[in-house]
Amino acid sequence: MNSSACGRELSARKQAIRRLADASAPERRTWLARGAFFHDEDLLYLKFLIPEGARVLELGCGTGDLLAALKPSFGVGVDFSAGMIAQARQAHPGLTFFVGDIEDPAFIRSLPGPFDVIVVVDTLGALDDCQAMLENLHDLC
Secondary structure: OOEOOOOOEOOHHHHHHHHHHHHHHHHHHHHHHHOHHHHHHHHHHHHHHOOOOOEEEEEOOOOOHHHHHOOOOEEEEEEOOHHHHHHHHHHOOOOEEEEOOOOOHHHHHOOOOOOOEEEEOOOHHHOOOHHHHHHOOHHHO
16 A cells, blocks of 8 residues: 555655554554653653643654643544554544644645644654645644
């Protein structure tokens, strides 16, 4: 499967990243636990910046744990890995998760914004064009 959830063709590099993410989804929490100090400190800083009860969109949400820890009033997570989103939906049924390519402008327009905060953590390296992705977010702010 070479296309994203919205039908846009993914580059070969992004296809490889997605295959790896799908394969590693069941073990994601184990890997997060191995780097617990870093991730805990990262979360503390994000909680300092983002008040509980905000409308939060997380792009590249993986298993949704960070989004859930921010305690949004309305939380939406997006990842292009169906495996990661399956884990997120199971662990955090009170949040909304979508499988999609965050570089696809039509997919971004389909998200239920606006949001108070858009979080992009550990995701930029998987993108082909960071600038275009950021430009597509304006209508969601």
